[in-house]
Amino acid sequence: xxxxxxxxxxxxxxxxxxVMGCSVVWDTELDEPMCACARSWxxxxxxxAHSYEEGILAxxxxxxxAAWEVVEKMANTHKVRIYVQxxxxxxxSVYIHEETYGHLIGSGSTSVNAPLAICQAAYAAITKAxxxx
Numbered sequence: 001x002x003x004x005x006x007x008x009x010x011x012x013x014x015x016x017x018x019v020m021g022c023s024v025v026w027d028t029e030l031d032e033p034m035c036a037c038a039r040s041w042x043x044x045x046x047x048x049a050h051s052y053e054e055g056i057l058a059x060x061x062x063x064x065x066a067a068w069e070v071v072e073k074m075a076n077t078h079k080v081r082i083y084v085q086x087x088x089x090x091x092x093s094v095y096i097h098e099e100t101y102g103h104l105i106g107s108g109s110t111s112v113n114a115p116l117a118i119c120q121a122a123y124a125a126i127t128k129a130x131x132x133x
Contacts, residue, residue: 019126
């Protein structure tokens with residue numbers, strides 16, 4: 001089971017594979033998760049799944065630009081809401097699209113780390129896990 005309480009490269013790899021649709025392999029020389037397609041073909045076919053640095057996966061749990069790609073991907077099939085609370089705390093909720101109000105299926109923890117909250121909400125939506133209140 002993946003630890004979703006802290007930013008990590010393992011959590012980044014889970015997001016790349018399960019949200020962004022990239023096949024992930026771990027490069028033991030670089031100690032980095034890589035897009036398997038990029039390693040096999042020498043190109044970056046999943047632009048949103050990794051940086052242009054030889055197929056190294058984006059840092060979804062710490063980089064807001066990469067996390068925003070997760071929001072955009074999830075928004076294709078879900079309604080995503082991001083709230084800024086007092087003291088710059090972030091809360092992310094993911095809803096199933098419905099005609100009326102929608103049905104809550106995932107929620108990220110309240111955190112000062114917006115990228116982590118986005119990834120936690122994506123994880124919760126996909127696994128139906130209760131990440132945090």
